[in-house]
Amino acid sequence: MSDLDRFIDTFLNGAVLARYAPDILRGVWVTVELSVLIVIAGTALGTLLACIRAYRIAPVSFLIVVYADVFRALPPLVLILLAYFGLPNVGVSLSSFAVLFAILCLTLGAFAEEIVWAGITATDRGQWEAARPTGLGFTQTLVHVVLPQAVRMVIPPLTNRAIAITKMTALGTVIGVPDILNQATTAQSFSGNASPLTLAAVAYVVLFLPFVILSRWLESRFAWRKI
Amino acid sequence: MSKTIMSPAATSPTAAQAGAAPAVARPTLELIGLRKSFGAIEVLRDVSLRVARSEMVFVLGRSGSGKSTMLRCCNRLEEPDAGEILLEGERITGRGVNLDRVRRRIGMVFQNFNLYPHLDARRNVTLALRKVLGQSREEADARAAEALARVGLADRADSYPAQLSGGQQQRVAIARAIALEPAVMLFDEPTSALDPELVGDVLAVMRELKQDGMTMLVVSHEMAFAREAADRVVFMAEGRIVEEGPPEQIFTSPRHESTRAFLSRYSFGQ
Numbered sequence: 001m002s003d004l005d006r007f008i009d010t011f012l013n014g015a016v017l018a019r020y021a022p023d024i025l026r027g028v029w030v031t032v033e034l035s036v037l038i039v040i041a042g043t044a045l046g047t048l049l050a051c052i053r054a055y056r057i058a059p060v061s062f063l064i065v066v067y068a069d070v071f072r073a074l075p076p077l078v079l080i081l082l083a084y085f086g087l088p089n090v091g092v093s094l095s096s097f098a099v100l101f102a103i104l105c106l107t108l109g110a111f112a113e114e115i116v117w118a119g120i121t122a123t124d125r126g127q128w129e130a131a132r133p134t135g136l137g138f139t140q141t142l143v144h145v146v147l148p149q150a151v152r153m154v155i156p157p158l159t160n161r162a163i164a165i166t167k168m169t170a171l172g173t174v175i176g177v178p179d180i181l182n183q184a185t186t187a188q189s190f191s192g193n194a195s196p197l198t199l200a201a202v203a204y205v206v207l208f209l210p211f212v213i214l215s216r217w218l219e220s221r222f223a224w225r226k227i
Numbered sequence: 228m229s230k231t232i233m234s235p236a237a238t239s240p241t242a243a244q245a246g247a248a249p250a251v252a253r254p255t256l257e258l259i260g261l262r263k264s265f266g267a268i269e270v271l272r273d274v275s276l277r278v279a280r281s282e283m284v285f286v287l288g289r290s291g292s293g294k295s296t297m298l299r300c301c302n303r304l305e306e307p308d309a310g311e312i313l314l315e316g317e318r319i320t321g322r323g324v325n326l327d328r329v330r331r332r333i334g335m336v337f338q339n340f341n342l343y344p345h346l347d348a349r350r351n352v353t354l355a356l357r358k359v360l361g362q363s364r365e366e367a368d369a370r371a372a373e374a375l376a377r378v379g380l381a382d383r384a385d386s387y388p389a390q391l392s393g394g395q396q397q398r399v400a401i402a403r404a405i406a407l408e409p410a411v412m413l414f415d416e417p418t419s420a421l422d423p424e425l426v427g428d429v430l431a432v433m434r435e436l437k438q439d440g441m442t443m444l445v446v447s448h449e450m451a452f453a454r455e456a457a458d459r460v461v462f463m464a465e466g467r468i469v470e471e472g473p474p475e476q477i478f479t480s481p482r483h484e485s486t487r488a489f490l491s492r493y494s495f496g497q
C-alpha cells in the first residue's frame with residue numbers, strides 16, 4: 001500500500017464516508033439549529049442589556065457589567081460542564097442541548113453587550129442633541145436614532161464574535177449533544193477510521209464559510225460611515 | 228412686519244415687566260434673569276431677552292460669551308441655574324414641565340447639522356412626525372415633502388446625508404425642524420461649517436422663513452445678513468446682554484465698548 005493510498009484510506013475512505021454520512025448530516029442539522037438560536041438569542045440579549053445600560057441606573061449597570069465580565073472571562077467549557085453536571089444536584093436538570101444553548105447564548109450575550117455598548121457610546125452626542133429637541137423621548141431616541149447607528153458601527157466585531165461562538169457548539173460533544181463533531185467522533189470510534197472527522201471538517205467549512213462571507217458583505221454594506 | 232409689533236419687544240424687559248404693559252401680544256419667547264455656571268465659570272449672568280412673534284433676533288458676541296449656552300437653555304439641553312423661560316407665555320423651566328412636549332415647539336438647528344446619517348432626507352424629517360406627533364406614514368410623508376420643498380430640496384428626499392452637500396444637509400436640518408411647526412426656531416451658527424459658496428442657500432431659506440412669519444433667534448456671524456434681515460441685534464459679552472437694538476444702530480453706532488471692539492475686528496480684522 002502506497003503512502004497516498006494509506007492517506008486516502010485513513011481520511012477519505014469511501015465506504016466509511018458513505019456509511020456515516022447520514023449521521024453527520026443529522027449532526028449538521030443540530031449544529032445549524034443551535035447556531036441560529038444562539039446567534040439570535042445572544043445578540044438580542046446583548047443588545048437589550050446595552051440599551052438598559054444606556055439609562056445609567058447605577059446598580060443596574062453594575063450588575064450588567066459584572067455579568068459581562070464574568071462571562072467574558074470564563075472559558076465556556078467550564079460553564080458547560082458546571083451547568084450540566086452541577087445543576088442536577090440542585091434539582092435543575094436540563095438537556096445537554098439546553099445547557100449548551102444557554103451557556104453559549106449567555107457568553108455571546110456578554111460579548112454582544114460590550115460591543116453594542118461601545119457602539120452606543122461612540123455614537124455622536126450631537127445625535128441625541130438633534131433628536132431630543134424634536135420631542136423624541138430618551139427611549140425613542142435610543143431605539144430609532146442611536147441604536148441603528150451603533151449596531152451598524154459594530155456589525156464587523158459582532159459577526160466575528162457570533163462566528164467564534166457558534167463554532168463553540170462543538171463543545172457540546174463533551175456533554176453528548178449530537179452535533180456534527182459528536183456524530184463524527186462516534187463514527188470514528190465505531191469504524192476505527194478518521195474519514196468521518198474529515199467529513200465533519202468539510203461540513204463545518206460548508207456551514208461557516210457562508211457566515212464568514214456574509215460578515216464581509218455586511219461589513220461593506222454598512223460601511224456608510226467611511227468617507 | 229410692521230414696526231409697531233417690533234418696538235415693544237425692543238424695549239428693555241425690566242420696563243415691560245414693571246407694568247408698562249405692551250399693547251401687543253405676549254412675546255413668543257422670553258428669557259428672564261437666566262443664570263448658568265459650569266463649575267466655577269459663570270457663563271450666563273442674568274440674561275433677559277424677549278423675542279416677539281415673527282421677529283428675527285440676531286445674537287452676536289465673542290467666542291465663549293455664552294451664546295450657545297443661552298440657546299441650549301431655551302430647549303433645556305442645558306439646565307439653567309436660575310431664571311425663567313416662557314414660551315408663548317407658558318413657563319418651560321423648572322419642575323413639572325413636560326420636556327418632550329415643550330421641546331418640539333422649539334426648533335433647533337446646529338452648526339454641524341446633526342442629521343441622522345442612517346436615514347434619508349425624508350425620514351430625517353418624518354421621524355419625529357411619526358413617533359412624536361403620531362402621524363401616519365402618508366401624512367408624515369406629505370408634510371416632509373412640503374418642508375423639503377420649502378428649503379428647495381423637493382428632489383432630494385431619497386438622498387442620505389452623506390450624499391448631500393453641507394448646505395443641503397443644513398437645509399434638511401431646517402426642514403426637519405420646521406416640519407414640526409415650532410413656535411420659535413433657534414439657530415446656532417447655522418452657516419459656520421459651510422463653504423462660503425453654500426452659505427447663501429441656507430441664508431436664503433432663513434430669509435424665506437422670516438417672510439413666512441417664523442420667529443427666530445439666531446446666533447451667527449453673518450453680519451451682512453444680520454444687517455439686512457434681522458429685526459433686532461443683541462450683543463453678548465461675558466454672559467450678559469450688553470447692548471441691543473436695530474441692526475443699523477448696532478452696526479453704525481454701537482454704544483458699548485466691547486461691541487465696538489468686536490465689530491471693528493469683524494469688519495477690518497480679516
Ligand SMILES: Nc1ncnc2c1ncn2[C@@H]1O[C@H](COP(=O)(O)OP(=O)(O)OP(=O)(O)O)[C@@H](O)[C@H]1O
Pocket residue numbers: 265268270288289290291292293294295296297
Ligand atoms: N458643557 C460645558 N461644560 C463646561 N463648560 C462649558 C460647557 N459648555 C460651555 N462651557 C463654557 O461656557 C462658556 C460659554 O460657552 P458657549 O458655548 O455658550 O459660548 P459661545 O458664545 O457659543 O462661543 P462660540 O462662539 O465659541 O460658540 C465657555 O467658556 C465654555 O468653555
Ligand SMILES: [Mg+2]
Pocket residue numbers: 294295296415
Ligand atoms: Mg457657540
